[in-house]
Amino acid sequence: MRGMHPLLIGSEIYRHSSYEPKHPLAIPRVSTTLYLIAALGWLPPGGWIPSPLATPEALTRFHDPAYVAALQRAEATQQVSPEDRARFHIGAHGNPVYREIFSRPATGAGGTMLAARLTAGGGIAHVPGGGTHHGLRDRASGFCYLNDPVLGLLEWLDAGLDNILYVDIDAHHGDGVELAFAADPRVFTLSVHEADRWPFTGRVEDRAGGHARNLPVPAGFNDSEMLWLLHQAVLPIARRLRPQAIMLQCGADALEEDPLSRLALSNNAHWGVVRALMGLAPRFILLGGGGYNPWSVARCWAGAWGVLNGFEPPERLPPAAEAVLRGLAFHRAAGRNPPEAWFTTLRDAPRPGVVRAAVQRVAVAAVRDLPPAAVAPCRLHPTGLALTGLPSPMP
Ligand SMILES: [Zn+2]
Secondary structure (H helix, E strand, O other): OHHHOOEEEEOOHHHHOOOOOOOOOOOOOHHHHHHHHHHOOOOOOOOOEEOOOOOHHHHOOOOOHHHHHHHHHHHHHOOOOHHHHHHHOOOEOOEOOOOOOOHHHHHHHHHHHHHHHHOOOOEEEEEOOOOOOOOEOOEOEOOEOOOHHHHHHHHHHHOOOOOEEEEEOOOOOOHHHHHHOOOOOOEEEEEEEEOOOOOOOOOOOOOHHHOEEEEEEOOOOOHHHHHHHHHHHHHHHHHHHOOOEEEEEOOHHHEOOOOOOOOOEOHHHHHHHHHHHHOOOOEEEEEOOOOOOHHHHHHHHHHHHHHHHOOOOOOOOOHHHHHHHHOOOOOOHHHHOOOOHHHHOOOOOOOOOOOOHHHHHHHHHHOOOOOOOOOOOOOOOOOOOOOOOOOOOOO
C-alpha cells in the first residue's frame, strides 16, 4: 500500500519547462532531484506520483480569480498587457512571462494540494516542485506565481485539521505564507531566513498576532547555528504546539554555495531539520523552495528524501548518480570550476562554527510568549473524512 511509504510527488513538466535563460531559476532542479533519487535506487515502490495540474477553481481557494485568469492569459498569448503587468506583477519584478507561466506553477500547486489530501489521514510526502512561498493572493512575487504551501495548508484545514505548524528554512522570509494565515491561528508559521535580505519582512518582532515567529539570521549562518536554533527554538515550539501536521519548506538557497544569499550552511543542516521534525506530527509534507545552484539543490533535496526513508547516502555516489550531476551545466561563476565533491558525493562536509550572539538572541525571542499548549484532540474523523461545520479561514 502506498501510504506505508513516504510519497514522492514529481512531474515531467520540470524536464522541459524553464524560465528565460538569464533568470536564476533557469536551471534544472526538480528533474535533477528526481533523476538523482532514481539513480540512487531510492524511488518508492511504484515510482514517483505525477503531480496533477491544479484547476483554476481549485487555485481560487486562495488566489484572486482575476489573477489566475491573467496567468492563463499570459500563457496562452505569451504576452502581458500593461494593466496586467502593473496590477499582477506578471512580466515584471523578476516574474517573467515564460512558456508555462500558468501550467508550471499550477502543477507545483497541484502537487502540494495532492500531498495534503494524501496525508490528511496521516503520512509523509515530499514535493520538491513545491515551496513557492512568496506568491500572493493577487500578485506574483519573488519568482513565485502561485503559493502552493498556502494551498496545501488550506487543504489540510479543509480536511478538519486545526493545529498546523509551517516551518520555512529558505534563505528568504516565507512572507506569502505568513501573510495568508496572519488572521488564522490554526496555522503557526515559523521562518528562519537571512536578515536584511529581500523581501525585507520577517523581523523578529513580527508575530502575526502571536502565531508566527521570525528568526532572521546574519550572513555566514553556519551548521552549528542552525542546530542551535533547532534545539533552542524550533523544537521547543513544535513540542509546545503539538501540531497535527507539519509542513517544511526546505529552500536550498541557505546553502553556502548558493549565488543569491550569503548564508553558509551545509546540507547536513537541512537534513537535520527534516530528521528532527518528521516524527513530531502524524502528517508531514516536505517542500522544495529556493535554490539557485543546480548541484547543491539536487544533492540537498535528494538527500532529504533519503532522510524521510531512513536511507544513508553512500560515501561515494554510484556511477549513474555521478553521471546525473556531471551532466549539469551552470552558467554562473560557481559553474566554471565545480569542485569534485559536487559530482561524487551527496553529503557536504559539515560547516560548523561559533554560535553568535545574534543567533542566540533570536532563539530566546522566538520562544517567549508562546501560545498555550494544544489540549484539544485532533478533530479528524478516523477515516480521514472531514467533519462538517468547521470554520473556513478568510484568505
Ligand atoms: Zn529563497
